[in-house]
Amino acid sequence: QVQLVESGGGLVQPGGSLRLSCAASGFALNGYAIGWFRQAPGKEREGVSCINNSGSTTAYVDAGKGRFTISRDNAKNTVYLQMNSLKPEDTAVYYCATSVRRCTKVTDAFDSWGQGTQVTVSS
Numbered sequence: 001q002v003q004l005v006e007s008g009g010g011l012v013q014p015g016g017s018l019r020l021s022c023a024a025s026g027f028a029l030n031g032y033a034i035g036w037f038r039q040a041p042g043k044e045r046e047g048v049s050c051i052n053n054s055g056s057t058t059a060y061v062d063a064g065k066g067r068f069t070i071s072r073d074n075a076k077n078t079v080y081l082q083m084n085s086l087k088p089e090d091t092a093v094y095y096c097a098t099s100v101r102r103c104t105k106v107t108d109a110f111d112s113w114g115q116g117t118q119v120t121v122s123s
Helices: none
Strands: 003-007 010-012 018-025 033-039 046-051 057-059 068-073 078-083 092-099 117-121
Touching (some): 018 033, 018 092, 033 068, 046 068, 057 068
Antiparallel strands (some): 018 078
C-alpha cells in the first residue's frame, strides 16, 4: 500500500522550531520530487518548499525563505522540513506530496498526498 505519513507538528511558541517528517511506505521516495504544502483555515493550499530527486531544492513561500529547510534521507525513505523562527502566520496544516515531475508549486502536479500534520504557532 502506497502511503505518505507526515509527523512532527504541534504547538510551538513564536520563535520556536519544528522538524516535520514525511515518511513513505510501499514505494521509494527517491524517484520523485517531494513537495511540502500548507493550508491555513479559510485559505488555499500553498506550496512551501520542494526537493527534486536530484536533491535540488526550491522555496515557494517568501515568508519561509531563510527559515525553512527541506532535505531528504533516501536511506530512511523520508523527507524533512526544518522550520525555524516560527511565526503565528505559519500556523496551518502541513502536507507532503509526491510528483513524477520536477518541483513546482502547482498542487495538481502532485499525485500522492499525506493526511497532514497540524502546526500551531502561538504564545
